[in-house]
Amino acid sequence: MDKVEIPRKAIYRISIYSRCLRRLSEKGIETVSSSALASAAGVKPAQLRKDLGYFGQFGTRGLGYPVEVLLTTFREVLGRATLQPVILVGAGNLGRALLRYEGFMKEGFEMLAAFDKNAKNIDTSRVPVPVYPDKEMVPFIQKNNVRMAVLCVPAEYGQQVANTLVEAGVQGILNFSPTILQTPDNVVVTRVDLAMELENLSFFIDQ
Amino acid sequence: MDKVEIPRKAIYRISIYSRCLRRLSEKGIETVSSSALASAAGVKPAQLRKDLGYFGQFGTRGLGYPVEVLLTTFREVLGRATLQPVILVGAGNLGRALLRYEGFMKEGFEMLAAFDKNAKNIDTSRVPVPVYPDKEMVPFIQKNNVRMAVLCVPAEYGQQVANTLVEAGVQGILNFSPTILQTPDNVVVTRVDLAMELENLSFFIDQ
DNA sequence: CACTGTGAAGGTTTTCACAGCA
DNA sequence: TGCTGTGAAAACCTTCACAGTG
Incomplete structure (x- = not known):
């Protein structure tokens, strides 16, 4: 061993x-x-x-x-021998851009659907997956055995949505919301924070 | 000392x-x-x-x-006592989404402009900064004393554009292109690779 | 001969644990 | 008493250097 x-x-x-x-x-x-x-x-x-x-x-x-x-x-x-199903939550500007971004698909993940509080009023042009209202999220996760989610909701909803995801069975969250999520130990969270990356660069630049 | x-x-x-x-x-x-x-x-x-x-x-x-x-x-x-000027290169899907994303502005960076090979044919609706053809990039950087750039061009152009940026005086690059950039030691590059982040999550998930 | 595989050394970052102060 | 500031210890990660092998 x-x-x-x-x-x-x-x-x-x-x-x-x-x-x-x-x-x-x-x-x-x-x-x-x-x-x-x-x-x-x-x-x-x-x-x-x-x-x-x-x-x-x-x-x-x-x-x-x-x-x-x-x-x-x-x-x-990397756990990619088979296609991993993924969902995205929060179809605002950033969320929609990520959905349109071919990079995800190309690299062997299957983006199944997106969810939003306000699914009806969202401009889904050139978004290649369906956008559902958030009520349908939990049953969807369970039905499709989704283990990973991309989180793009505003900071104030981050924790709440994360809780729901975790309860529904999600084990990995790619978090674009500018919040620190509190999650159980068995859940992995990776934060991507654009402003933070810029700040960090800024530190390492002379003058 | x-x-x-x-x-x-x-x-x-x-x-x-x-x-x-x-x-x-x-x-x-x-x-x-x-x-x-x-x-x-x-x-x-x-x-x-x-x-x-x-x-x-x-x-x-x-x-x-x-x-x-x-x-x-x-x-x-963090070098943010004063507003730091930033440019973005490559106004494709991802690039435009980042431009529209209010997060940048909110956090005290000034996104001055974007540049693209193909500036004329780009849908700039709701993009809050001007998009110029790439020819104008170098003079713009020098005139405005730009030290940081966000790079969103396709992988095959990444290195080439990075070289141009560095020669023009850029010292920090936030790289969204899926390429490893070779740059001089005094230039800081931070990579943000969405597919990689997903892969990484995927590894840490059971089953 | 050119390259891999790896123990051991070296470096960096985190955590501990406690002295010291308001 | 409650919390900071910090050396010293521990954990972690990288690099070296060289033995081992097709």
Whole structure:
């Protein structure tokens, strides 16, 4: 029972490696060395090898790693061997933009539907999924076994909606609302806060 | 010359503390203890105290911290005592959504303009800033002393546009393009990759 | 010979624990 | 007494350096 904990940050890097590998795969490249892949991903070769080490031994000494094998492994690691269903809550400006953003679909998640307090009055042009009133959210989650949600509601509703999501069975929340959510330990929340990212940049700039 | 390096992550937390303090300030609360503020921000009290310690001594033992003093200090720390000018490059779906998103403005950044390869054919309804063709970008940056840019161009143009930005004098890039940018050491890049965040969540979810 | 796999070293960040002060 | 400020300890993560191997 090897319970060597995998660093949280390593998981992020696995996503990056996946991207790079996909590009290599498209070009028909079959083998890649740790130094080549690392430099494409913007990390040190040793780091890449360590990261791979958490999941097994994939390389051939003197040669490198087989691109396809790594890709398959990573897909499994990232829980994306099968399409993950996702919903979005809060179809305001930001929410709708995310729905329209092809990036989600492309990367193998299935955005099933969006929910909004005010579903009827929403401009759904070029939004590729249905937008339902929030009342229908809980039954929908349960029926479709949804485990992940993207939260784009205004700050004042963030916690309340998060509670509802968690009760309905959601285990992962990508939180675009500028609130700190209090959730049980078994629920994972990732915050994406645009203003905060700017503030942070601003700190590291001279003058 | 106290060269105690401030952890990068501490700066993120300072942004969070600022948010919480602003709310306290609006409620007319004048003093807050480390444990109260920490729990609002979702961190441990000791962590908060350490973070504050990087910037000085603000508290009164037995009492807590003065809300307004902390707020002013943080504003200075985050380089937001004055309004920071920002531009956005790439006014596609995501770019336009970010432009429309009031969050940026509210938080004290000044989004001056957007630039796009194809500025003429862009739907600028409800976009509150002008969208110019990319040719005008470099002179604009220099004239307005722009130091920060939000990058929303497709992956294949990311590096090229970043190079142009850096040459023109930009020192901080908030990168929404799914590319790893290679930039000089004095330039700070923060990546926000929506698909990656979802993948990451997906890993931490059971089953 | 070129590259992987990995223990050990080094660095950074978080947490503890308690002295010190209003 | 209640809370801050902070060294020291612990946890965590990265990098080094080299043995091992196709």
